[in-house]
Structure formats: C-alpha cells, structure tokens
Amino acid sequence: MEFEHTASLYTLLSEPIKKHPEAVVSFACIVVVVFIQHIRIKRDPTVVWPIVGMLPSLFRNFEKIHDHATGILQRKNCTFVFKGPWFTRLNFLLTCDPANVNYVLNTNFANYPKGDDFIQLFDVLGNGIFNADHEPWKMQRRLTHGFMGENKFRKFVIESSRNKTKTAIIPMLRGAMEDNTVVDLQDIFLRFTFDLTSTLVMGVDPCCLSPGLPIVPFAKAIDDCMEAIFIRHVVPMAFWKFMRRMEIGPEAKIMSACKVIDEFIEKNVLNKKETKDIDNLSCDMLTSCMRSAEDCKYSKTFLRDMALNLMLAGRDTTASGLSWFFYLLTQNPDVEGKIMEELRANPKVYDLKDDIEPHHLNSLVYIQACLCESLRLYPPVPFEHKSAVQEDTLPSSHKVKPDSKIMISVYSMARMEGVWGNDCQEYKPERWINPVTGKIRYEPSYKFMSFNSGPRTCLGKDIAFTQMKIAVANILSRFHVEAVENQVVIPKPSILLHMKNGFMVRVKKREDEIF
Template sequence: MHSTVCFCFFTFAIILALLSLSLYSLRSLQAPLCNCDVCASYLSSRWSSQFDNLCDWYTHLLQNSPTGTIHVHVLRNTITANPGNVEHILRARFDNYPKGKPFNAILGDLLGRGIFNADGESWLFQRKMARLELGSVSVRSYAFDIVRGEIETRLVPLLTSRMDCGAVDLQDVFRRFSFDSICKFSFGVDPGCLQLSLPISSFALAFDLASRLSAERAAHVSHVVWKAKRLLNVGSERRLRDAVKLVNALAEEVIRERRRLGSFATRNDLLSRFMGTVDDDVYLRDIVISFLLAGRDTVASALTGFFWLLSRNPEVERLIREESELVMDGSTGDVLASYEQMQRMHYLHAAVHESMRLFPPVQFDSKFASADDVLPDGTVVGGGTRVTYHPYAMGRMERIWGPDCLKFQPERWLQDGVFRPESLYKYPVFQAGPRACLGKEMAVVEMKSVALALVRRFDVRVVGTAQGARFSPGLTATMNGGLPVIVRERGASSRPPL
C-alpha cells in the first residue's frame, strides 16, 4: 500500500515537472519565433507598467494601427476595432466565424450546450426558441414587473438604510440586484441576495467563481495549461469543477421541483416556458444558465459603469432629473416611472447608451475563423485563427466617434432632442448580425429603471473618482475593488462629508 502511494505521488510529480518544462519551452520559443514587441510585451506583462488594464493597452495599440487591427501572434489572435471588419465578421461572413471549438471548450464546463456557447443547429434552435419567448408581450411585462418590484421592495430600502453610514459597494449591490432579478426571471426562484442583511448566497458565489475561472482559461497562451490542470484536477481547475458542481446541483434541484409541480404553461419564467419544448433536463440547465450569465453580469456591469461616469459628470445627472420631472409631471422622487414614461425620456436613453459606449459590459468578443479569409481592411486571416472585435477600444477611437470620443456626452446620440441610434457595427455592445442580443430591449429597460429610480431619489457619489477604472479578469467588465459610493437623500449633498 505504501509503495503504491509513493508511486502515484512520484508519477504525479513527474507529470507536473514535465508540464512546467513544456510551459517554459512554449513561452521561451514563441516569443523569438514571433520576434515582435507586442508579443514580447504580452508574455512579459511589460504593458502593465504603462496601462492599468489589458483592454487599455489593446486600445492604445488599435488607436495607433493604420487599419484599426492588430495581431497578438502568440495567442493566434487578430484583434480589430474597425467597423467594416466587425460587419464582415458578424454579418457578411457570419458562417465563417462561429464561436468555434476552442471557445466551446473554454466555457463548456459552465455553459455546456447553452446558446452563448453553441454553433450550428443547436444555436439556431435555441435562437428561435429564445426569440419566440423573449418577444412575448407577457414575458416582457413579467420581466418589467420583477425589476420594479426588486427596486421598490429591496434596492431603494437597502440604499436608504445605508445613507450616511459610510461607503457602500454599489457594484456588489447591483450584482445582487441583477442576480435576484434574473433568477426570478429565468428560474422563478428568489435567492434573496438583496435583502437588508445582504446574505451570502452559495449559488451566487459558485456562479461568480465558475465565471471567473472559466474566463481565466482564455488568458493562457496555450490551452495545454488549463487542460492539463483539469485532467489532474488540481489548482484553479479543481475549484472550477467544484463550483460548477454546486451550480449544477442547485439548477437540477429547481428543474426537478418544477417537473414535479407541473403546470408549465401558466408560468412566465424562462425555465417553465422552455420546459414546454425541451425534455432533456441537462440541456434545459445549459440554456437557462446561459441566460443567467447574460442577464446578471452584463446588467450589473453596465450599471456600475453608468454610475462611475455619472459621478464624474453631475451635469448629466441634472439633465436626467430635469427630463424625468418634465415627463412625470413633477412626481416625487420615490415614484417609479412607467414603461411608457421611460419611452419618452430620450436623454436618459442616450445617457445609458453613451455609458455603454465607454464601458461596455463585454469588453471584447471572439470568434474562430473556419477557413482562410481577408477582412475588408486587407488583414489576412488564417483558418483556425481567433478573431476578436473590441467594443471597449471602439468606443475610444477618434476615427469612429470624433475627437471628443473620451468624453461622456449623451448629446451625441440625440438629434433635435430625439434619440438617434448608431450602426450596431460601429457600436457592437449588443453584438450585431444573426447573433445580435435578443434581450437588448429588456436589459436597457432594466438599466433605465434602476438608474432613474436612484437618480431621482438619491445623491450617489463615487469615492475616489480621481483614479481611473481598474478591471478584474472575467467574462464581463468588473471593477477591481468594487465601486465604493456615499449615498445621501437628495438635497442633503451640502452636508459635510463623513
């Protein structure tokens, strides 16, 4: 027995040593083979001496590229901020740029065969089903009622209880808010994350960890790294496996209970509606978890960026308040706007879009070329190459948005006071083409509902706005250290700071 244990331990040690040696060889060989400054800077993290975030370094490189396209050879990644290329990838040659097997592998443990990780017939089936359900008036009304209820009964009371009590992490509050909302909408289940006691949800923690560790897989120069760790069940891959196991267990429990209760047709949550079409419970889990990921993290990220920008631009806050008072006929600050009233608030709509131009919830998105291709700017793409379009960088390109591209200026979206949308290929925050986000309208309505309720009721001021935004690695933009804010009742901002 003792010798068997020693042998296993010795074998394990050899495998790790060989893995370390192969990784060292990979890193040492690829940079000389490439022999370019971009790859050397990436491999050594030299870029971090000048830039707070990887996305800012990519933005710098793309701004200085004549075509708005760059190559990171060691990642086999072509990155573009060129609207013509974006349209080519997302629409004109859509069939040549699927998510691809590498991406499927990276997110497969968490998302399985869900819509955001699927291609081909599986993606098309889910797309048609989602379009049918999300386009339903009853489903949209159900989603709006959930958001209003969460704002009235939890979000506003929570922030009211935290007034004049020091800083509160608004990013954490938004993540709790959106998690409660999307769980109700997707599963018909209330995790209660935004209760006044701010309880810790094992489901939310496991979901966050699984999302972060899945995203970290993509940062490795070679997939050999994380695949070997997964095979050996060590380190981050072991933690990912445990997190996904918990997410699966809770999702499966909800699905089993819903099956037991029956009466799917009378409920409006996505799980119940999809159960009328899908019999495979594992497939159901994959579909609903994908919507959970999209609806939770993107909305929380977008709201965090919005209030970070608003705190730096009080004039925008003032104009939002003036517009709301005009449309709502002087209603008091604790009255929520109706859907019809928000439709008439063009400046609010513009401000939300402008904030996502500068802080898109998903900073970049990748596809994998199935076959050789040439992008409109002349860039040659080899089959199997990762091709990434970069909304974060695109929002900071003078050639796209003009010399004031770094300013938070909602007026750029207005023409004679009326909101004027931009091309989705210039503003691919919600993707574009056949994969354009089906939940865009509901997400924007949720953002506007929250933003308006807080702006009308409170003065929210970010602590330390002199510093630039720093982001943590993840599938969506998450501010490192959260978003600490001071919350006060409107009109009380003249009081001395705590």
C-alpha cells in the same frame, strides 16, 4: 590581508574565464539581448520574443489588459496579429475596425462561427445559446425570441423590476443614507440583477438583496468561473488543461464552482419537471420553455444549459451597465442635472404606486442616451470571439486562414478617434441624441457592440434597458450618489467588465427631491 583576499577572489574568477572564454562571451550576449528586448518591449509591446512570442507583454500588462490592447490597436490602425508561444494555439487576430467587425459578424457571418476553441474555453456554459452554432443555435434563438416577445413576459419584466426596486434597492439605499454608511454600489447592482434574472429565468427569487447582504454561493460561483476562464485566454491551452487534469490553480476553482452552479439550477429545473409546475399563470422563461414542449421533451441538461446562459446574460449586462453609469455620473455632475429635468417631466416612471407601460419608459430619452454612452465606454462583454472556417481576406487586407481565431475588442473600439471622433474618450450622452428629432440617434450595431451585432444580436437588449431605466429613475429621484474619494475604479481582468475593487459610494438625500 584585504589585498590577499581580493587577489584570491580575482584568481578564483579569472581561471574559469581563461579556460572557457566562449561561455563568457555567450553569457554576455544573452544579457545584452535580454536588456535590448526589455527596452524594446517597453517601447513596443508587440515585440515577438523567441519561443514565447508576445506572451511576456501579455503577462506584464495582465491587470490592465483592456487598456493595453487599446494602446496597441491605436498604434496598429485598429488591427494586429498576436503571436503566442511556439507550438501553441494562442495566435489570434485582434481588431476593433468597424469594417472588419461588420464583415465578420454580418456580411460573411457563416464563415465565422464560435468554433471549437471557444466551446472548450467556455465549457462551463455547456451547449447553451452562447456556445451553440448552426442549427442548435438557431433553435435556441427561436425558442428564446418566442417567449421574450410575449406581451405577458414584457409586463412581467416591468412588474418584477419595479417590485425589486421598491422592496429592496430603495430601502437599502435609504438605510445607508440614514446611517451615513459607505456601500458598494456594484455589489448592490449585481445582487439586484441576480434576483431579477433568477425570477425572470426560473421564477425563483434567491433574495440576494436581503438585509445583511448574505453570501449567495451561486452568484460567487459564476464570478469565479468568469475570472478563471479569462486566465484560459492568456495561457496555452495545454497548460490550463494540465491544471484541470491535476485539479490545481484556477481550474480547481472552476470545478468547485460548476458543482455549485449545477446544484442550484438543477434543483429548480427538477422541481418544475417533477411537479409539472407549468401552469399558464407562470411567466418565467423556464416555465415558458417547458410549456412550449409537449410532455416536457427537453432534457434536464438542455434546460440546465439554457437557464445558465440566460442567467449569465441577464445578470451581468444590466449590473455592469448600471455600475459604470453611476460611476460616470459621479464624474460628470452636469449630466445629473439634465437627468433630473427629464425625470421632473415624467413623474409616472418613479411613482411606484401607479402601473406603467413600456411607452412611459420610452419617454426617458436622455437617460437612455446616458446609458448608451456608459455602455459604449464600458461594454459588459469587452471581447468577442470568432473562428474562421475557410480562408478569407478581411476589409483591412489581413489574411485569415482556416481555424484561425479572431478577437474583437469592443472596449477598444469606443476609444478609437477614427470611429467615435476626437472626443471618443469623453462621457458625452449628447452624441446619442438626434438634434433634429430629439430622439435616440441610430448607430450601427457593428460600431456600438454592447449588445453584439448581426444574427447574434442580444435578444435581451430591451429587457436590459427596461431594468436599467427603472433603477436609474427610482434611485435618482430619491437620492444623490457620491463616490468615496481616492478610490481606484478600474476594470477587472475578466471576461465580464466589472470593477476590480467595486464602487464605494455615500448616499445623500436629494436636496431637490422630486418624489
């Protein structure tokens, strides 16, 4: 019986093979090709597949996209061309070569604006300073530089940072210490910088660091937008535009988030415009902007876009920098000892009873070196976008056609031995200190790109360092932070380099407490 069943199965399978042998051969060839391509893509992720290009490799490595790009750039001498699917605009040149970066961001800056594709990808930001090019960008930069350069505003930054540290961060960490509870330090820093940035930009403290850590819809909306925008980078434009039209997937999340963002910002913009709350005592950016305009000539949309762009820049750079700094500190205990020596020599910076001036913070050279090193290894914005206007040739000899896209991997640059030496993967703050002068060593911005480079260099760099130094000095002078064991700390696949699973820590009383 079993023999008869096997024979009938053989007959059933052999008949189609006899009638259509060419189909069997074709199927076998497809299987062999797919198998060979599978082996090749494991060995070389830059394999270009028919029709879909390099997209399979991108999808396969999506969760570790930054390290995936780094591995490719290490093999390809810091520059390679990504080929997307046929008939899409997903092709781009990826580089972390400092010579190329300097050329694109400085030497031939005029030929490499953000471009239309960037504006479409980041449409959430409107016509703010991140999206703007040419004259609109220059106007917003002059305006922002004007009020950031005022002494009154700089003092406001120091006062608000110290006040938020004193009234929110220290009590919260002390409570975690006394209760012996685990806390997500990244979440605390995101809330800390959100409160601070909202205060500096709009003069409003949303109190994210209140007891119980309330959910703040605006902060969550920004995170949702950034994650969804990252997905836009790895799928064809026609695909995500179709999802937007159908209001499905990540695009539905963006639409919901935008409503929350607009409501939060417009509420504060309208309050200031309607009440004309632009007295000379207010130091926030929005008030300064409105004060500089006769009869508040700036439109509601302009102020909305400007406020959102400044909020995004202020919150995430500092929060990301602090989160990765403390993570690296827990992995390098010898560094913490050197920081404590510097703090003992500068007690004024963590004594919250006394006023301090910028020069007091400037004395924290080793802490700044530690922050620079964490920002080097984990830049808040891991990629930079540009689009070519005219045909060009980069220093690496790669040809660039008009309207072609260039992606600069800031994350990968930190991991290139040819750029930062054989110890580039190590956390080594000493690389930032001049052994002769004892001061911070200068590194060109096209090599250390955490604050961008060239004419678009971040205007808030000094503000970020001020906030981070105040937080670090006041936390470490009172507490010792220990990472929870066996947690996986990796970058999130997003436009902003946050930790995917947060950073869980325990807070201990410092045995050698200096305050």
